Amino acid sequence: MALSMIFAPVSAPDSAPPSGPVTVNVVTVNGSGCPAGTAAVAVASDNSAFTVTYSQYLAQAGPQSAPTDIRKNCQLSLRVHVPQGFTYAIAEADYRGFADLHSGASGMEQANYYFQGTSPTARVPHRFSGPFFNDWETVDRTDVAALVFAPCGVDRNLNVNTELRVAAGTSDPSTTSFMTMDSTDGSVNTIYRFAWKEC
Structure with missing residues (x-):
């Protein structure tokens, strides 16, 4: 089915976010990277973006790890309510965390999102390849022509799927490498930046 049949027509992108309230609520949360109560969502005061903060999102490989620890994922279903007459797309997603990867080890982050x-x-x-001991950041951007907007006037959940993987590789078998997408103090978070259109 063509996108033009799925989505209601919208005008050209609006340069400014709507002034009315925008809310993002977590409907469901699933995955080994985000046990219940460990993911929080907040909308920027200027409606330009929303953030997701995790507190237990960690993948690791090494002698202190269980076999299932090498891959962690999180699936969030979000209900985004926007002012009447507006619709939105996700123009950019910024993912952040910390990694300690020993020489020979590797890590990987990937994500996608879609409307219900x-x-x-x-x-x-x-x-990411070891040795690496630092904060990390990745950015996924969508070209303007490829933006997928939520249907106008219809509530559709936004599903966000993220994943972290760590492989011990040829690293010293006595060492443990890890990669996080979490923050205990709220200073590190994932940022989803809106693109806005009038319906």
Whole structure:
């Protein structure tokens, strides 16, 4: 089915977000990277973006790890309510965290998102190689021509899927490497930046 049949027509992108209230509520949360109560969502005061903060999102490989620890994922279903007469797309997603990857180890972050009833966006893997001991950040951007907007006047959940993987590779078998997408103090978070249109 063509996108033009799925989505109501919208005008050219509006340069400014709507002034009315925008809310983002977590409907469901699933995945080993975000046990219940460990993911929080907040909308920027200027309606330009919303953030997701995790507190237990960690993948690791090494002697201190369980076999299932090498891959962690999180699937959020979000209800985004926007002022009447507006619709939105996700123009950019910024993912952040911390990694301690020993020499020979590797890590990977990837994500996608989609509106309920539509096809997911492509997953773009972002890879890191040890030795690496630092904060990390990746950015997924969507060209203006490729933006997928929520249907006008219809509530459709926004589904956000993220994943972290860590592989021990040829690293010293006595060491543990890890990669997080979490923040205990709220200073590190994932940012989803809106693009706005009038319906």
